[in-house]
Amino acid sequence: AQSVTQLDSQVPVFEEAPVELRCNYSSSVSVYLFWYVQYPNQGLQLLLKYLSGSTLVKGINGFEAEFNKSQTSFHLRKPSVHISDTAEYFCAVRQILTGGGNKLTFGTGTQLKVEL
Amino acid sequence: GAVVSQHPSWVICKSGTSVKIECRSLDFQATTMFWYRQFPKQSLMLMATSNEGSKATYEQGVEKDKFLINHASLTLSTLTVTSAHPEDSSFYICSAHGPKTNYGYTFGSGTRLTVV
Numbered sequence: 001a002q003s004v005t006q007l008d009s010q011v012p013v014f015e016e017a018p019v020e021l022r023c024n025y026s027s028s029v030s031v032y033l034f035w036y037v038q039y040p041n042q043g044l045q046l047l048l049k050y051l052s053g054s055t056l057v058k059g060i061n062g063f064e065a066e067f068n069k070s071q072t073s074f075h076l077r078k079p080s081v082h083i084s085d086t087a088e089y090f091c092a093v094r095q096i097l098t099g100g101g102n103k104l105t106f107g108t109g110t111q112l113k114v115e116l
Numbered sequence: 117g118a119v120v121s122q123h124p125s126w127v128i129c130k131s132g133t134s135v136k137i138e139c140r141s142l143d144f145q146a147t148t149m150f151w152y153r154q155f156p157k158q159s160l161m162l163m164a165t166s167n168e169g170s171k172a173t174y175e176q177g178v179e180k181d182k183f184l185i186n187h188a189s190l191t192l193s194t195l196t197v198t199s200a201h202p203e204d205s206s207f208y209i210c211s212a213h214g215p216k217t218n219y220g221y222t223f224g225s226g227t228r229l230t231v232v
Contacts, residue, residue: 034220043122043209043223044160090159101167102213103150104221106159 002026004033004074004091006107013081014115021076021110023065023091032094033074034104035065037087044090050074061085086114118144120212122224129200129231137195137227139210146212149193150221151185154207166193190214200231 005024013019025031032051036044048059055067065076074091091107119142129135139149148167152160164180166172166187174180182204184196193212197204210224 036223041207041226041228043120043225044211045223046220049220101148101165101173103162103165104211105162108159111157 001105002028002031002093002095003105004093004107006091006110008110009108010111010113012113012115015083016080018079019077019081019085019112021089021091021112023074023076023107025072025074025091025093027072033065033067034092034094035059035063035074035076036090036092037061038090038109039087047076047089081112081114083114083116085112087112118220118222120146120210120222120224122210122227124227125225126228127230129229131201131231132199134196134198135200135229137197137208137210137229139193139195139212139224141191141212141214141222144212144214144222145190146193146214147190148213149187150211150213151183151193151195152209152211154209154226156207160209163195197229200229202231205229205231 003026034049035047038044047063048057050057050067058064063078089110092104121140123138151163154160163178164172164174164185166185168187168190172185187193209226211221213221
């Protein structure tokens with residue numbers, strides 16, 4: 001089964017500084033990868049996804065991620081963070097199930113805390 | 117596009133009663149819906165997957181008689197927590213997937229269930 005690993009449970013960063021949230025996935029022939037953001041007591045909002053094509057994926061709110069097949073990574077980056085970026089961030093991989101179904105498998109999440 | 121509405125956003129119920137949570141896809145047909153449970157400061161745990169018109173597929177360890185899932189139409193899925201107990205208190209989130217979501221998964225805003 002495919003899986004993702006988020007090594008950093010918390011990432012503190014000062015406002016306007018760059019940030020990188022790490023995500024590594026288990027190797028597979030083809031992989032669909034996602035980054036979601038969750039604000040307190042809310043559902044998940046899609047930041048960006050990689051399906052195929054260009055390895056640099058641009059998302060909403062100034063975030064981008066780079067798919068690196070050789071390092072099996074899909075790290076999320078933002079060049080300059082804002083206080084409003086404080087939230088929980090989840091990396092996820094789409095799994096194809098026997099029988100043709102699919103589901104998302106999530107990492108454990110990274111709490112991004114932006115400080116003044 | 118691809119909006120999912122989840123209701124209620126929060127509910128408090130007495131121990132032993134049942135609670136129904138609704139998840140609606142507003143502008144697309146959700147051929148598959150997913151129900152997750154999230155404990156504080158933890159990742160999302162998939163409870164079950166439901167395809168329209170079929171019985172839900174439950175993840176290992178999830179009691180299907182306790183967490184009843186119905187997906188009777190392409191735009192509506194419900195999760196009923198039967199005979200709720202305090203240990204069922206949690207944040208429940210639905211997600212929908214369909215032909216128009218471009219391999220993406222759209223999440224509802226979540227339901228905070230508190231059983232007293």
